[in-house]
Amino acid sequence: MSIVDRSQKMQVASLVGLSQVVVDYDTIPDVLPNEVLVKVEAVGICGSDIHYYQHGHIGARKVQYPHIQGHEFAGTVVEVGEQVTNFAVGDRVTVEPGVPCRMCEKCRxxxxxxxxxVVFLSTPPHKGALRQYISHPEDFVFPIxxxxxxxEATLAEPLSVAIHALKRANLRPGMRILITGMGPVGLMCVCAASFYNASEIVVTDMVKHKLQVATELGATSTIEIPLETIPEDYFDIVIETSGARPALQSGIRALEKGGKLVSIGFPKDAEVPIDLTMMLQRELDLITVYRYANxxxxxxxxLKELKEVVGTVITSTFELEHIDEAMKKATETHLDSIKVIVYPNKSGKKQNTE
Incomplete structure (x- = not known):
């Protein structure tokens, strides 16, 4: 069953050059037997989207223009493949954007x-979700x-990064945790740490508004950088989300002996110096995080438990026709901007039938 008119073309946001994104048109995708077609209702702009937008690459991964960004999204099922059993037209869903081979040793x-x-939406060369419709395998689609x-459901993706990070760190109830950088992932780490019953959740950022939001989400205390200093030799776990070199160094000093430094944020430079001598003498663990699983x-x-407060992370919303403004707003991480949401299907423009 389908409620989609494929004589129409859908709108997409095309990244056509560095910091250049325009509204374009493309055909509505067909669905494979194991896929559902999702009408995309909301897309969150991620830090990686900003990086590709501004720099055209992350490490060796380079954008192939034109490119469609976006991998944090939710929407409505409008068509199901013949083998789909878990979803029906009209279901509200969010989508896990990375689809692996399911057969290799890592998958098993x-x-x-x-x-x-793995095919990860919006990671070059794979196109993302800043479009009106997208098809996806049903086993990586989840009801909301x-x-x-x-x-709010778009936040399941950055919250998944946070959950994976705390699982990797083996956070247990009663531990003291420091989270540096209150962007969306840092704030989602606050949510996850609260869920796992950390006894102290201390957060840092340079923007007061972000620290206020962190408090609403469960942070027990805040540190405004650079005005306030971070305690040393105190925390069981430090979660570093910014990728900033000073944050990594201060995070090492903040750990007590036997503590764990968990690195999430990509640094500006591929090689970052760390005080390995201090880490050796205090037997600190360095743990890295790449996306998430399960x-x-x-x-x-x-997110359902935090329904009353989680919306504070969302600071701006735009229709797809204003995608250029949305991307520029998302780059203002040094200001009050946290999470920018784009609505692909609230555009005032008519669909292109040419």
Missing amino acids: SGKYNLCDQ PDELTFE TFPLAISI
Whole structure:
């Protein structure tokens, strides 16, 4: 069953050059037997989207123009493939954007985020979700409860990063945790740390508004950088989300002996010096995080629990026809901007039938 008119073309946001994004048109995708077609209702702009937008690459991954960004999204099922059993037209869903091969050793061991063949939406050369419709395998699509808005449901993706990070760190109830950088992922780490019953959740940022939001989400205390200093030799776990070199160094000093430094944020430079001598003498663990695996159901549950406060992370919304303004707003991370949401299907423009 389908409720989509394929004589029409859908609108897409095309990245056509550095910091240049325009509204374009493309054909509505067909669905494979195991796929659903999702009408995209809300897309969150991610830090990686900003990086590709401004710099055209992350490490060796380079944008091939024109490119469609976006991988944090939610929407409505409008068509199902003939083999689909878990979804029906009209279901509200969010989508896990990385689809692995399901057959390699990494996939079979549960570490499918490390699969060499993973197709991750918006990571070049794979197109993303800043478009009106997208097809996706049903086993990487998840229902969202009526209590969550589409905007709130987009946060399941960054919250999944946070859950994966805390699982990697083996956070246990009663531990003291420091989270540096209150962008969307940092704020989602606050949510996850609160869920896992950390005894102290201390957060840092340079923007007061972000620290206020962190407090609403469960942070027990805040540190405004650079005005206030970070305690040394105190925390069991430090979660570093900014990728900033000073944050990594201060994070090492903040850990007590035997502590764990968890690095999430990509640094500006590929090589970053760290005080390895201090880490050796204090037997500190360095843990890195790359995306996530088997986290979406829990992320949705946590978002439902935090329904009353999680919306504070969303600071701006735009229709697709204003995608250029949306991307520029998303780059203002040094200001009050946190999470920018784009609505691909609220555009005032008519669909192009040419």
